[in-house]
Amino acid sequence: MSALGTYFYNIFHSLYTVVIGMKITIKHLFTRSATVQYPTVKMKIPERARNRLFVNIDDCIGCDQCSIACPVDCITIETIKSTPDMDLGMTSKNTKKRLYVPRFDIDIAKCCYCGLCVWPCPTECIVMTDVYEFAEFDRQNLIYSFSNMTVEESAAAKERLEKYNGELAAKKAAAAAAPKESPVASISTALVTPPPIKPEPPAAEPNKG
């Protein structure tokens, strides 16, 4: 094309393309907008969305596996051993609870929602819920405490454990003082320290009964 031809072609082309562009934009002007008016209208989130953690403390056996799995260390668990005379009950999965859990804190501000804590849980008590609106003005409010034990209760549990350990130590000392008298007895008392683990009741048992 000659220089003059290019010149006229460019002018025509620029006007023509502007018209094409304006046609597209006007079409969008009258299409429905894609915006969801968030606080008033909420989008449906996926069924298995990973959002705020929730712990069903009644099922927690204090195994600490979630805390170990956590890549950002946002779960803090403290446990107190129970004495043989106390019955902590069963979880809903029929696991015997042997530890008190006086502290189960999740710093949700640190949480990265990876869900790695959910899978190792043997009793499925730590789960991710679909709650995603939990903003706070104070960062301290984002540390969630799930334990339902009061300070007095945990103090009492600690005291019982110390008393039990003390008794155990006294027994041990007594056994050590007279080792030749009954070696079998001394061995059996030494083994008491964690109460002997009973085999788990078979899951099929309720059906039988």
Place this chain on the structure above:
Amino acid sequence: MEFIQTLFANQLLVSILLSALPLVFIVLMVLVVLYTEMKVAAHIQDRVAYMRTGWHGVLQPIADMLKLLQKEDIIPTKADKVLFRVAPFVAFTGTYVAYAVLPFSSMYIGSNINLGAFFLVAAGSLVVIGILMAGWASNNKWSLFGGIRSAAQMISYEIPTALGVIIVVMITGSLNLQDVTKFQDGGIGNWIVFGGPLPWTQKLMLMPFTLVTFIIMFVSSIAEVNRTPFDLPEAESELVQGFNTEYSGMRFAMFYLSEYANLFTVSAVVVSLFLGGWSSPFASFMSGPIWGIFWFVAKAYLFMLIQIWLRWTLPRLRVDQLMFVSWKVLTPWLFVCLLAVGFILVI
């Protein structure tokens, strides 16, 4: 105007009142245009814009304005203090002065001088000084770039604008915008875009040239108010915010107001030069001083809508492209139109 004069019977008071009238209009118009711009912009991009302040966010422009008024007025330490302070007001004055010669209605024109169109072109250049002043005084590279680009752009595009005005003036035989509008009164067929109220042979010959003039005038008027696709002075991807980067609060608001007031001015000029200004498109139906204001504002608003529409359609031009368009396309074509119109009017 005579009515207001008899009401107050004080020449000074009347002139103050009359000169303040467009200011009230500008503020109200800017609120409406801001809202329109945001809504159109959003809907073109399939969004919804303001929704929470009032019904569909109608109060948002007012809230924005109040926010700007409350903001701190920051002046950089290294800035040229005096120029920095004065610049927004110079820019706004340049814009505001143009309102003196806009014929809002057959009964209202700020100043009925016989050099209206000429005055308008001259006053439009004053805005350049304000913008250049702001760019220089900010002592900021981006601001200076913006200011210089703006000066280059506005001066270049002044020429097509002036030529377009000359063509219309050749047809109407008057520089007074009121007379230009009166010349086109009497229905859509009398508008200069369609050749004006001339014998039909002349009209038919004039029509293609006036149409081209009208389009060129429209393009150059967009360039003169620094809007996309000609928004090089405030090209945010390259120059942060151009000449008003360092401005905040009230002074920034002045620039903003000036920009939108200018938008109306150029639309109003195109309307009164080519589209019959305040005259009704249906001849004597719906015409009169009050309807005149309605038609004038409605036509200008339509033009602003097209400018907004263009803004969200086109990307920004390069600097050399901008100059190419002005000097190698618009100006020569207008010269051709000028010659042709002159020839047709003579025969």
